[in-house]
Amino acid sequence: MRNKIKHPFKFLFSASLCWGMLAVASAQAVTELQDTNPVQLGSEAVRADQRDMFLQAERLIERRQFTQAREKMLQLSDYPLLPYLEVALLEQNFSLANEPVVLEFFNEFTGTPAERQLRTAWLQYLVRRNDGERFLRDYRWQNSTHLQCFYLREKYRALQREIRDGASDGILEPFWNEVSDQWRHGRSLPSACDPVFAAWANAGQRTDQIVWERILLALNERQQGLARYLTRFMDDETRYLADLMRRVHATPNTIRRFQEFPGKDEREREIVLYGLNRIRWTNHNTLVEVWEHFRDRYAFTPAERGQMESDIAVTLALRGDPRAKQWFEGIDPADMSDTARQWYLAAHLNTRNFQAIARFTDRLPPDVASRAQWQYWAARAKAELGHIDRALELMEQAAQQRNYYGFLASARLTLMPSLQHEEPEFHPEALHVLAQQPAAQRAYELRQLSRFMDARREWNHLRSGLTEEERVLPAILASEWGWYDQAIFAFAQSGTLNDVHRRFPLAFSELLTENAQRASIDPAWVFAITRRESSFQVDAVSPAGARGLMQIMPGTAEYLQRGAPGPNPRVNIQNQLFNPEDNVRLGTTYLAELLRRTDDNWLLATAAYNAGIHRMQEWLPEESVAADMWVEMIPFQETRDYVKAVLAYQQIYAMLLGKDVNVLAPMIRMQINGGRRG
Incomplete structure (x- = not known):
């Protein structure tokens, strides 16, 4: 198939772009900046037609209308996303007859997202054929444990053949290390691994220590059944360790049964530390009692000892326990973690x-x-x-x-x-060259098709081939393209932090400003919240399920929709939140409501936007406290850091919007107390 299609990319992306000296005066860079649009001037209409044709070809492949699809593909020979059509076509036509085409694609697009996608599908095809020889030839590391196990099985068979042909048994030693790494896993593994694991165990590789390490991994993954199964592989004299660890995992207070820690094995120390971390947030009194009992009974490293005593001090401070200060005083400030220093400060601000x-x-x-x-x-x-x-x-x-x-x-x-x-400082020509790289072109086109995840994969592939000195270039290029989230991330990762205008873009400016004015709230505040919440990534999803530009939870959206005037048609809330207009409308409405419920205190409303209004109210002190002190005493690190970031961003955006105002000035005389409850 590929030899019938003229392909636009005959040269691979070089791992190091040899663009010469990059540093030039920034003023020169601005005045000499060349066109960074991947679509050549005058050809945007052609590119738009190609996008439509690409989508048509995709649908034809999905319907297995391959002849018509190839006809479309012949017209897309210079379209950056043609490799994705080739992958889709090949995936539906795997055969040994097409093997040369597959291998040619691997060679030409090595390391690209499209190549990884095709390789995974090809390996799965070879597994179905039980074709171990080709599988070993084409295997590259995969996320799939099933493919990993098939690889180990076939590699073991190949090594066994070499040994039968006269090779030394020593060739198995590096392989056993690979098997050990595979076996050391927190979850059950596919049965394809069983023959190799059996041979590995028979070779004496399944040591007591490796079994212990896997039991710990299983418990961290909450796989109690696997941990119980693994216990049988411990040596007779050390099996009590696995039993004890499992009991501590299930019932952390087991750690108070001091008689069950006979001191026979150094690994009891690990059980103690594990148990202490398990009870840390449920019973701080037991935490202190148990640590004081075990502190001098085991050879804890200085790092372990310092970390545990810092953790105890922080936990006591968080609980408002006056003993916190005593524990803090026993730690040198130079040895404290940033978290411990923060809570030392909070404990003394509280008094x-x-x-x-x-x-x-x-x-x-x-x-x-x-x-x-x-x-x-x-x-x-x-x-x-x-x-x-x-x-x-x-x-x-x-x-x-x-x-x-x-x-x-x-x-x-x-x-x-x-x-x-x-x-x-950068060279404009280098930016122009970067914009024309195949990976950059593919990322641009995928973004135009709203395939944001695939676009980010291509962008990360592009960035992975750059040197340290070149890493600022994709940040600038993403900014030029209006790809604000990738610009923000790339600037942070490159360490180039003083380009304030690009790091804090006025993205979605009209949308955010109009909705802020409609809700009668400060536009700079809305920009700051959005910048902190999503970095202007429209398809952002948090681990908790918040979505879109202003990271609205679906439940919050439904609540706001119910309170909105007029009809409320049934819509898919989760998808609606990826629409910038809907998301910002709901987000600004919610900010306005939080302001109302906090007596127009934007500091408290900011904390409530992150933590929730009811949780924020729990943090309000009975007696008045200065606003800057209250921020330091917010018990949730996420919210504490969030408030500081949003307020700083709000100051930056206020100035970028042309306001000569010190946003934080109201905090100087502001007092926070429990009278502010919504």
Whole structure:
């Protein structure tokens, strides 16, 4: 089939684009920027026709009308997505007669998403044929455990043939390592692996330690039945470890039965740590009791000891237990995790102990003390203690940084924040070359067809072949194409953080602004929420099921729809949330409602948008507390980080929208208390 179709891409994408020196003055880059549209000027109408023809060819292949499909494909010889049609056609016509065509495709498109898709389908075809020789020849690592097991089985057979032909048994040693890696899995594996696993075990490779490791993996995957089955493979004298671990997993309080820990095996230490982490959030008193019992009975590493004592301090602080401070004081600030430092701060803010905060910030390592958060709170503490000159010095240092604390410091100093925007340095010709790469062209076309997942796969393939110096280029190119989410992600991954205009695009500007005005809320706030929620990715889906630009939960959407005036036709809410117009309308309506329910306190409404109004209300203190202190004491890290990010983004967007205003200024005198309940 392929030899009858003229194919547009005869040259593979080079792993390193040799574009010479990339760094040039940013001003020159702006003035000399060449056309980065993958569709040549004047050919957009032709490309639109090709998209329609591509979709027609796809439908013909699905209906197995192959002759008509090939006729369409002949007219698409220069269309970037032709490889996807070839894959679809080949998948429905696998045969040994077409093997040369399949292998040619593998060779020409090595590493591309289309090649991986075709290879997986081809391997499955070979499994059905039980064709081990071809399978081994064409196998590359696969996600499918079934294909992995078939590979191991066929490789073992091939090695056995070599041994029968006179090769040394030593050729099995690297193979046994592969089998060990496969066996060390948290879930049951396909029966295709059984013959190889049996040979591996007979060769003495199934050691007590490997069995133990797999039991731990199974319990982490909540596969109690598998863990129970694996226990039989432990040695007689160590089987008690597996039984004990399974009981601790099922009933964490088992860890309080100290007599069941005889100290015969060092792996009891792992069971103790596992059990402590299991009870950490359910019984903090037991956590302290058990750790104090076992702390000196096992040889915990310094890292394990430090982590556990930090975890205990954080847990006690989160529970409001006064013992938290005692545990924190036993840990050197230099050895604390960022989470432990955060909760040390929160614990002392809760009691207004600015003396302790000042001492703590003075003891931080220089690289930590120079962060805006600790400069800000060192300044706040010293101001409370009357050390005004030093407080001003630290606050001015914090105000130089473009983040929540920098903007908050600027508000305290009544200064306008600085965005510190810098254009990245790049060569315009390099950007033009990148835009013409086959993977870039395919990504562009897939995005035009709203096949966002496939477009991202092609984009990631494109980026994987770039050097460190070149990684800013796809960020700039994505921005030029209006592919805002990929631009944002690529800038973050490249470490190029000062291109504020591209990192904080005014995406969907008319849609967001009009809906903000309709809902009588600040457009900069809507931009900030959307930027934080989805990075402007219209098909974003969170692990919890929130969808679209403003990450609306289907239940929230249904609630808002019921309260909307006029008829409410039955629609598929989940799909509706991927429509930008519907999503933003619902999101801004919800923000306006949260504002109403929080007495127009946009700080509380921001927290409620992330955590829910009722949970946010649980965090409101009985006695008034300064707004900046309340933010630090939000018990959920996700919401705490979310609020800080949204407020910082809102400041940036306010300035990008032309407003000379310090968004965080209202926080300076704002007090939060339990009287604000919606």
